[in-house]
Amino acid sequence: MSIDIGGRKLTPTGEQPPVAQSALSQVTPAPGTGRLRAAARAVRRGYHPYAFIAPSTLLLIAFGIVPIALALFVSFTDLDLKGLGDHSQVRFVGLENYTRLFDDPLFHRSVLNTVIFVGLGVPGVLVVSLTVALLLNTATTRLFRWLRALFFLPSITNIVAIAVVWGYLYQTDYGLLNQLLSVLHIDAVPWLDDPETSRFSLALMAIWRGSGLNVMIFLAALQAIPTEYYEAAALDGAGRWHRLRYITLPMLRFAIFFVVVTTLIAWLQFFEEPFVLTNGGPLDATTSVSLFIYKTGFNHFEYGYASAGSFVLFLIIIVVTAIQFRSRRAELDA
Amino acid sequence: MTRPATRSRRNERRATALVLLIGGLLFAAPFLWSLSSSFKPRDEVLDVPPSLIPDNATWANFARLVTELEFGRYLGNTLVVVALSFAGLLFNAMAGYGFAKFRFRGRNTLFFTVLATMMIPVQVAMIPTYLLLNEAGLTNTRLGIALPTLVSAFGVFLFRQFMTTVPDSLLEAARLDGASEARIFFRIVLPLCGPILAVQGTLTFIAAWNTFLWPLIIANDQNLYTLSVGLSLLRGQNSSDYGLQMAGAVFMVAPVLVVFIAFQRYVVQGFTTSGLK
Known part of the structure; x- marks a missing residue:
């Protein structure tokens, strides 16, 4: 051997x-x-x-x-710029950063803003991407393949470039959107200058950017549905609506779950859009939790406090994801 | 009896195509508008009502990106990050091979650890990663900019999945012929990985080209800015010079567009399997 x-x-x-x-x-x-x-x-x-x-x-x-x-x-220390240069200056402060977070109106604001972004973005992305995918799935001609690529394009485009372009579209006086509205005799909309409107404007841009990827995921799932199901349903006289309601949507359950979870996690971390386009303004209306963390750390150099914010965001993401998985399991068990 | 049915089906398909075309146009509008505006001289870009196609098309905005601003330098820095991330791609392939084709102590634990890193949210890691790189003296270096996203757990995972299909007998034969492990990897395993390398390579290029968060945080020195950070700076400093801004945006988007058109199949495949942004 x-x-x-x-x-x-x-x-x-x-x-x-x-x-x-x-x-x-x-x-x-x-x-x-x-x-x-x-x-x-x-x-x-x-x-x-x-x-x-x-x-x-x-x-x-x-x-x-x-x-x-x-x-x-x-997050249990008071690490700041001074402490970064000289570690002996860093003190342990226990839970001080966390108690401060819960009393900080700007942090409350950023949590609320993030919830609003998620509330606009997740249903928005889901509806837009599912609708486009269902329509794209009706044919496989060259035109449809090109359209598929077109819807996908924003997903791979640099976020700063997108924000720069949309910033111009949203511009109050010269922007394309308000110029189009003026043709219809509608007053100029302060897309990025009004607190309430600016959240909506950012969400709209992010939905435009985020949908294409999910269109691809839905298309892949749609193409995996066996055609026999539709043929059998057609023999039974099921109309279009019934086929959608009782075959397509149930067969897409996993894809929908996947899209909702990944979109939710992404929107909980909403950062680049407000960072580039509004820097959190006007009046902190678009300051998300991630932007709050960034500003605390890199503008105010309060690394300890920013880390506490990071950890709270981490826990929020874990809890929300766990709830999603649990509710899916309950759904599967039922 | 079938004829009216097919006709209505054809009309239906036309209606669907029309709805999609309008939707597609809305999706493409921001791109087309920035392209058009990037060629407009300074005064024309503020015209009310605007011209859809520039009356006096000019390259001036693009020239100013390089002459007045530092876009040439930003481009160089971005290309360095792209090159470094291809080294990361090689690391991913190596790890995929290690996990797929060897049995060793701690393999499952380590592979699980690799997968677990996929669940860590980027924004949460922002502050501690900065602190970490600062301790290592890597802030304000090109390596520091590339390091946090150099390797990807999903890349390792995909390579591993693919490499389990490489037959063991092939590797055995090479070992019996006295080939070293490195030679086996580079001369036998990698060449078999063409399809997955194409997918991962395309995604790596796009991700590295677009990288924004890490250069923003790690580079304080403007000499190290990548294109995306430079563009963000341009927007802040030339806030009303829309022609220049649009030229900057087109400068950033055009290469990705070319890569996307050339490698569309790989891009779509890669993104749908990963579900990542």
């Missing part, structure tokens, strides 16, 4: 026992110096998988796991 071959056999295949263990069992019967050499070879073999996974895994841990722990740790 050649150890060499054994050593080679160990490494790659799926069904074999882990390298470290089997290396030992292979090595034991071999006598003398051959044993040592074989062991060395087995150890070297054992390194390979770690060498392959190390760069990605270490980076993902450094930028995926460590930050959450660090945010929690820093």
Whole structure:
């Protein structure tokens, strides 16, 4: 029995026992110096998988796991610009940052704004993307393929470029939207200058941007529905509405769930649109929780306080997602 | 008897196409409007009513991006970030291979950890990641800008899924021939991954080109700004120069548009499987 071959056999295949263990069992019967050499070879073999996974895994841990722990740790301190330069200046303040958050009117405001954005955005994205997908699914001609690409385009376009363009469209005096409205003799709308309107304007832009991706997800799901279902329903005399209501929508249940959860998580983190377009204004009407965190950290340099905000947002996202999954499970069980 | 039915079906399809065309036009309008406006001279861009097609089309706005503003430099910085993220793509492929084709202690735990990082919201990691890079002395460096998004858990996952289909016998044969593990990976495994590399490569380019949050946070020095941060700065500093702003936007969007048209199939496939933005 050649150890060499054994050593080679160990490494790659799926069904074999882990390298470290089997290396030992292979090595034991071999006598003398051959044993040592074989062991060395087995150890070297054992390194390979770690060498392959190390760069990605270490980076993902450094930028995926460590930050959450660090945010929690820093949120109990008063870390600021001074403390950043000299760690001895940093004090532990217990839950002070958290109690301050719950008394901060701007944080309350940002939570409320985020809830409004989610309330506008999630149903908006769902309705627009589902409608477009259902219409696009009616044919597969070249025209429809081009339209599909067109609806997708905003999803891969840089957010700053989008915000710059929409900022011009929304401009009160020269913007295209108000110029079109004036043709219809409708008064100019203060798209970004009025607190109530500006939230709606940002949401509209984000719905435009976010729908295309979900159109693709719905189209993929629609194409997976077996045509036999529709044929059987047609034989039974089911009309278009009934087919939509009793076949299409139930078959899309998972896709709808997926879109709602991912859209919800994305909109809870609503950041770039208000950052570029309104910087949270007017009168903080578009300051989302993420923007609040950004400004606290990078404009006021209160890293401890900002970390507390980050952690609260993290908990909100986890709780909301968990509720979604639970309600889906309840739905499946029913 | 079937004839009226097919005719009504055809009319229906036409109506659907019409509704979609109008919707498509509304979706495309912001792009077309910015393209048109980017070629307008300063006074024409503020015309009431506006001209749909520029009367006196000019490249002046684009020229000013490079001469008066630092868009040439921003472009260079963006390309550095793109190049670095392709190194990240290689790391993803390596990790995918490691998780797919080797058995080793801690594999399942590590793979689960990798997947778990997908659930961490970016905005939550913003402050601590900055603090982390600051401790490492990497703020205000190009590496620091690229590092937080260099590798992607989803990329690792997709590579792993794909590489489990590479037959073990192929790797065995190469090992018996005395090929080193690195050689096997680069000469046998990677060339088999063409389709997934195309998808991931396209997505990597688009994500790196569009990157905004990290350069915004990590780069204080304007010399390190990427295009998106530079464009954001332009909007703040030239708030009423819409022709210039639109030229900046077109400058950013055009390359992605070209890549999208050329690799549409891969882009759509990649985004629908990942469901990521």
